[in-house]
Amino acid sequence: MLLKRGIAVSPGVVQGPTLVLGLEDFRIPHQFVSVDAVDTEIARLHLALEAAGREISENEQLASDQLGKQYGAIFAAHRQMVQDPKLVGEIEELIREKTYSPEFATSRVLRRYAQVFRSLGNPYMAERAADIRDLEKRVLHHLLGERREELTQLTAPVVVLAHNLTPSETARLDKKYVLGFATEIGGHTSHTAILAGALEIPAVVGVGHLVTDVAGGEMAIIDGTRGEVIVDPDEATLSNYRDSEKRFRSMAQRLRPLNSLPAETHDGTRIQLMGNIEFPEEVDHCTDRGADGIGLYRTEFLYLETDREPTEEDHYDAYCRVVSAFNNQAVIIRTLDLGADKIPSALDNPDAAGPNPVLGLRSIRLSLQNLPLFKTQLRAILRAAVLGDVRIMFPLVATLLELRQAKMIVSDVVEDLEDAGVPFRRDVPIGMMMEVPSAAMMAEEFAQEVDFFSIGTNDLIQYTLAADRSDQNVANLYRPGAPSILRLIRRVVTAGRNHNVPVTVCGQMSSDPKFIPLLVGMGLRQLSVTPHAIPELKDVIRSITVSQAEGIAAHAETLDVARDVENYLRSEIDRICPDLVI
Ligand code: PEP
Ligand code: MG
Numbered sequence: 001m002l003l004k005r006g007i008a009v010s011p012g013v014v015q016g017p018t019l020v021l022g023l024e025d026f027r028i029p030h031q032f033v034s035v036d037a038v039d040t041e042i043a044r045l046h047l048a049l050e051a052a053g054r055e056i057s058e059n060e061q062l063a064s065d066q067l068g069k070q071y072g073a074i075f076a077a078h079r080q081m082v083q084d085p086k087l088v089g090e091i092e093e094l095i096r097e098k099t100y101s102p103e104f105a106t107s108r109v110l111r112r113y114a115q116v117f118r119s120l121g122n123p124y125m126a127e128r129a130a131d132i133r134d135l136e137k138r139v140l141h142h143l144l145g146e147r148r149e150e151l152t153q154l155t156a157p158v159v160v161l162a163h164n165l166t167p168s169e170t171a172r173l174d175k176k177y178v179l180g181f182a183t184e185i186g187g188h189t190s191h192t193a194i195l196a197g198a199l200e201i202p203a204v205v206g207v208g209h210l211v212t213d214v215a216g217g218e219m220a221i222i223d224g225t226r227g228e229v230i231v232d233p234d235e236a237t238l239s240n241y242r243d244s245e246k247r248f249r250s251m252a253q254r255l256r257p258l259n260s261l262p263a264e265t266h267d268g269t270r271i272q273l274m275g276n277i278e279f280p281e282e283v284d285h286c287t288d289r290g291a292d293g294i295g296l297y298r299t300e301f302l303y304l305e306t307d308r309e310p311t312e313e314d315h316y317d318a319y320c321r322v323v324s325a326f327n328n329q330a331v332i333i334r335t336l337d338l339g340a341d342k343i344p345s346a347l348d349n350p351d352a353a354g355p356n357p358v359l360g361l362r363s364i365r366l367s368l369q370n371l372p373l374f375k376t377q378l379r380a381i382l383r384a385a386v387l388g389d390v391r392i393m394f395p396l397v398a399t400l401l402e403l404r405q406a407k408m409i410v411s412d413v414v415e416d417l418e419d420a421g422v423p424f425r426r427d428v429p430i431g432m433m434m435e436v437p438s439a440a441m442m443a444e445e446f447a448q449e450v451d452f453f454s455i456g457t458n459d460l461i462q463y464t465l466a467a468d469r470s471d472q473n474v475a476n477l478y479r480p481g482a483p484s485i486l487r488l489i490r491r492v493v494t495a496g497r498n499h500n501v502p503v504t505v506c507g508q509m510s511s512d513p514k515f516i517p518l519l520v521g522m523g524l525r526q527l528s529v530t531p532h533a534i535p536e537l538k539d540v541i542r543s544i545t546v547s548q549a550e551g552i553a554a555h556a557e558t559l560d561v562a563r564d565v566e567n568y569l570r571s572e573i574d575r576i577c578p579d580l581v582i
Contacts, residue, residue, distance in 0.1 A: 001230060001231070001232050001233055001234050001237060002213060002214070002230065002231040002232060003228065003229070003230050004182070004207040004208065004210055004228070004229045004230075004231075005207065005227055005228055005229075006182065006183075006204040006205055006206045006207030006208070006227050006228075006229065006472075007186070007187060007188050007193070007204065007205050007206045007227055007472070007475070008204055008223070008224055008225055008226055008227030009186075009188060009193035009194075009196055009197065009203050009204065009205050009224065009227075010193070010196035010197045010199075010200065010201055010202055010203040010224045010532075011202065011224050011225040011248065011532065012180070012200070012201075012202035012224050012225065012248060013202060013221065013222070013223045013224070013225060013241055013244055013245040013248055014159060014179040014180040014202050014221070014222050014224075015159070015179075015219060015220065015221045015222070015233075015238070015241065016157050016158055016159045016179045016180075016219070016220070017031065017156075017157075017158055017159070017217055017218065017219060017220075018158065018159055018160075018161050018214055018216050018217060018218050018219070018220045018231065019151070019154070019158035019159070019160050019161070019216060020161050020162075020211050020214050020215070020216040021151065021160060021161070021162035021163070021165075021211070031100065031101060031104045031217035031218070032098075032099050032100060032101060032104075033095070033099055033100070033101050033102075034099070035099055038095060038096055038099065041095055041101065041102050042092055042095055042096070042102070044102055044143065045088075045091060045092065045095065045102035045105075045106070045143070047142075048102065048139055048142035048143040049082050049083075049088065049139060049142075051142045052082050052135070052138045052139045052141075052142050053079055053082045053083060055138065056075050056078045056079045056082065056138070057075075057079055059075045060072045060075035060076055060079060063075060074131075077131070078131060078134070078135055081132075081135060082135065082139065087109065087113070090109045091105045091106050091109045092105075094108060094109065101217075102143055103140055103143045103144060103217075104215060104216075104217050106136065106139050106140065106143065107136060107140065107215035107216060107217075108215045110132050110133075110135060110136040110139075111132075111136070111212065111213065111214075111215050113132050114129040114132040114133055114136075114212060115129070115212070115213060117129040117132065118212075129212075133212065151169070151173075152172060152174070154174060154177035154178070155177070156177065157176075157177050157178075157179050158177060158178065158179065159178075159179050159180045159181065159182070159220050159221075159222050160173075160178055160180075160181035160182075161181070161182050161183075161210055161211055161214055161220065161229070161231075162181065162182075162183050162184070162211065163183065163184045163185065163211055164183050164184065164185050164186065164192070165181065165183055165192050166192070167191040167192055167195055167301075167304050170191075170192045170195040170196060170199070171195055171278075171279075171301055171304040173199060173201060175199055175200075175201060178201060179201070179202070179222070180201055180202035180203060180222035180224060181196065181201065181203050181204075181222065182203065182204045182205070182207050182210065182220075182222055182229040183203075183204075183205045183206070183207070184206075184207055184208060184209065184210050184211060185205070185206060185470070185471075185472065186205030186206050186470050186472070187205065187206060187468070187469050187470040187471060187472055187475055187478065188205075188469075188475075188478075188508060189458035189461075189462075189469045189470075189507070189508045190205060190469060190470035191470075192205065192470075193205050194276075194278070194298075194508070194530075195278060195301075196224075197530045197531075197532060198277065198278045198279060198282055198530075198531075200285070200532060201224075202222050202223070202224030202225075203222065203224050204222055204223070204224055204227050204228065204229055205472075206472035206475070207229055208472075210229065213231075214231050218231055218232050219231075219232060219233065220232070220233075221233055221237070221238070221241050223241065223244065225244070225248055226244070251579075251580075252535070254579070255535035255536060255538075255539060256535070258290075258535045258538045258539055258542070259288060259289045259290045259534075259535060260290055261290070261538065261542070262290070262538075263292070263537070263538045263541045263542070264541065264542060265520065265541055265542070265544055265545055265546055265549070266542060266543060266544055266545045266548075267545040267546055267547075269520075269525070269546050270525075271520060271524075271525055271526070271527065271541050272292045272293070272295075272504075272525060272526040272527070273291060273292055273527055273529065273534060273537060273538065273541070274286075274291055274292050274293045274294055274295030274296075274329075274330070274332075274504070274526065274527070274528040274529070275289075275291040275293075275294050275295065275528065275529065275530075275531045275534065276294075276295060276296040276297075276298070276506055276511075276528050276529060276530055276531070277294055277296070277297050277298070277322070277531070278297075278298045278301040279301055280318050280321040280322050282531060283321065283322055283325040283326075284325075285531035285532065286325075286531045286534070287325055287326075289531060289532075289534040289535055290534070290538075291531065291534055292329055292330075293326050293329030293330040293331060293332075293389070294322060294326060294329075294330070294331040294332060294528075295330075295332050295454065295504050295506050295526065295527070295528020295529075296332060296334055296393070296454065296506040296528045297319075297322060297331060297332060297333045297334060298334060298337060299315070299318075299319075299333060299334060299335065299336060299337075299377065300336045300337050300338045302314065302315065302318055303336070303338060311376070312376045312377075312379055312380050313380075315376065315377055315380030315381070316380040316383055316384055319331075319333060319380055319381060319384035319390070320384050320387060323384050323385075323387045323388040323390055324387055324388065326388060326389070327387065327388040327389075328388075328389070329388075329389060330389045330390075330391055331388060331389065331390050331391070332391045332392075332393050332431070332452075332454065332504075332528070333381050333384075333390060333391070333392060333393065334393040334394075334395050334433070335364065335367055335374065335377055335378070335381075335392065335393070335394055335395065335406075336363070336366070336367055336373070336374070336377060336395075337362070337363045337395040337396065338362065338363070338366055339357055339358075339360065339361060339362020339363060339366055358462070358468065362396065363395045363396035364394050364395055364396050364397055364402055364406055365396065365402070367406070368402065368405055368406065368409075371409065374409055375409065375412070375413050375416070378392070378409065378410055378413040379413055379416070379417060379422075379424075381428070382410075382413060382414065382417060382424040382425060382426070382428060383417070383422060383423065383424045385424065385425035385428045386423050386424060386425050390425070390428055391428060391429040391430070391431060391451070391452065392410065392428055392429070392430050392431070393430075393431045393432060393433060393452075393454060394406050394430070394431075394432045394433065395432075395433045395435070395456070396433060396435060396436060396459065397432045397433065397436065397439055397446075398436040398438050398439055399438065399439075400442065400445060400446065400449070403432060403446065403449060403450070404449070407430060407449075410428075410430065414426050429451035429452060430450060430451055431450050431451050431452035431453060431454060432446065432450050432453060432454070433453075433454050433455075433456040433459075433506075434446075434453045434454065434455045434456065434460065434492050434503075435455070435456030435457075435458070435459035435460045435463070435507070436459070436460070436463055437460065437463055437464045437488065440455075440460065440488040440491055440492050441488075441491070443491055443492045443494075443495035443496070444495045444498065444499075446495070447495040447496060447498065447499035447501045448499055450501060451501065451502075452501060452502045452503070452504070453492055453495075453496055453501055453502070453503045453504070454503075454504040454505070454506045454528065455489060455492055455503065455504065455505045455506065455507065456506060456507045457480055457485065457489075457505060457507025457508065457509040457510070458507040458508055458509075459507070460485065460488060460507065461478055461479070461480060461482065461485055461507075461509075462478065464482070464484050464485060464488065465477050465478060465479075465482060465484070465485075479562035479563075479566065480507075480508075480509040480512070480515060480566075481515075481556075481562040481563070481565035481566035481569065482562040482565075483557075483559065483560055483561070483562065483565065486518075486522075486556065486557055486565070487557075489505070489519075489522060490522060490557070493522055493523045493524065497523065502525075502526060503524060503526070504524070504526040504527060504528050505519055505524055505526075505527050505528070506527075506528035506529075508530070510524075510527040510528065510529050510537075511529040511530040511533040511537070512533075513533075513536050513537060513539075513540045513573055513577065513580055514566070514569040514570050514572070514573040515569060516537055516540040516541060516544075516549075516573075517540070517544050517548070517549045517552040517553070517569070517572055517573070517576065518549075518552060518553050518556050518569055519553075520541065520544065520546065520549040520553075521546075521548075521549035521550040521551070521552050521553025521554070521556075522553045522557075536577075536580055539577055539580060540573065540576065540577055540580070543576050543577050544576055548576075552569070552572050555568065556568060556569060
């Protein structure tokens with residue numbers, strides 16, 4: 001049994017056979033073969049080994065001819081391995097004794113060899129582990145042939161283990177077959193994590209070294225609530241997890257009545273609890289839980305779902321689907337937050353990715369440099385606004401000039417639509433994300449030029465603490481409870497109050513129950529959150545009074561270390577809602 005701990009990013013507990021990505025995007029479809037088939041399967045193994053051996057010999061010859069004998073020797077070592085009677089004997093034994101399929105047996109044996117090489121602690125030997133992985137890939141390729149199953153064409157349920165999944169790979173996961181996933185890298189607010197929540201697929205990220213130790217096909221549990229991955233669980237663990245699955249379900253059941261109740265504090269102050277969405281399909285996740293509209297619609301995911309550039313009609317159709325579900329409540333459509341971090345192909349110029357995409361041409365910067373792209377989206381938003389209470393929000397605004405430019409483009413689009421005689425709404429409120437420290441510092445000035453603010457703590461924390469939001473190596477720095485973050489939030493709330501500009505928090509911080517008393521106590525009356533968190537957040541809101549929350553915020557703001565702030569808030573939430581933490 002192998003247990004790995006990581007960051008829980010999408011709740012729920014699932015178990016199923018593993019599909020390991022990282023070597024190649026295919027899974028081993030059958031772990032076992034029938035006893036009667038053992039001899040035929042062993043013959044199939046030999047055919048594959050012979051084919052792999054021939055391929056390696058050809059490479060050996062090519063490398064020797066063109067580069068010299070010493071290079072050919074690299075392949076000679078590979079060839080000797082596929083012909084090594086001891087190694088082949090071990091694979092055969094697993095097929096014969098344990099009725100493993102040749103694919104599974106090959107993977108098992110070669111991965112064990114690779115692990116031994118890696119554990120010798122010698123860089124030369126560790127390199128040999130990479131050679132063995134190469135060999136495994138080659139033999140599996142011959143064994144599976146046309147039967148390779150790729151991530152996008154699965155035919156049976158699996159749990160996916162991967163080094164990383166890009167946002168677009170995650171966006172395309174088929175929920176019918178992908179029960180859950182775990183990745184070696186990634187942080188709490190990485191876009192992959194946010195998407196897992198959106199798709200409601202249990203997920204754990206940032207588990208560290210994992211994929212090379214798992215052959216694929218073994219059973220695994222993904223606990224997206226506690227942040228654990230267990231490969232080859234023993235019976236006691238399985239039964240433990242069945243219990244925790246039950247607890248998770250019973251908490252969901254206990255919270256279900258809250259779906260139809262308002263997010264109102266114990267003393268009657270109404271908090272607008274809105275939903276964050278990435279796809280129009282998520283609208284039901286919000287309406288079912290009684291969300292007060294959409295506080296953040298991340299429209300860039302329209303680009304991540306397909307390989308072609310969305311047209312104005314694609315945008316319009318998607319927005320209409322969302323807006324018509326909320327015709328009496330606000331739908332805040334954020335303009336494209338694209339960049340090389342999410343979709344490199346969105347940039348016409350490949351060099352535009354820049355040396356550091358997170359600090360480069362992304363988001364509103366990209367829109368302002370790609371006006372046709374920006375205007376297409378704005379036209380669709382203004383047209384969909386006829387159907388409901390639509391608002392436009394600009395992401396990653398760093399300077400007043402950017403905001404003014406973006407607003408000017410909206411005015412241009414208004415004129416274009418007027419000239420074209422297309423139905424649209426001209427008085428759509430315009431707001432901005434507060435997610436760059438420079439903007440938060442200038443909140444008083446910005447407040448005079450926008451209709452609303454929405455604090456994006458995911459990026460605000462990343463940029464304030466100079467800690468990448470998806471890098472677990474700096475997760476100790478990346479903390480919503482950092483006093484500097486509390487001060488920036490306070491600054492934005494004050495500017496909003498001074499200028500009558502409503503302020504929302506839409507970063508993941510507001511989806512974490514322990515931060516709710518703090519945010520309410522700091523004066524926030526609107527929060528936009530991951531839909532699945534709505535019931536528990538309502539539970540917290542309905543359990544506190546405003547003055548209690550103000551007391552908690554006042555104390556938290558006196559603490560000067562993030563860890564102390566978060567520990568204090570955790571102890572308060574345990575006291576306020578003792579049944580919430582499972
Ligand atoms: C944020 O940065 O907090 C935010 C909500 O935007 P995103 O997570 O899409 O960057
Ligand atoms: Mg952001």
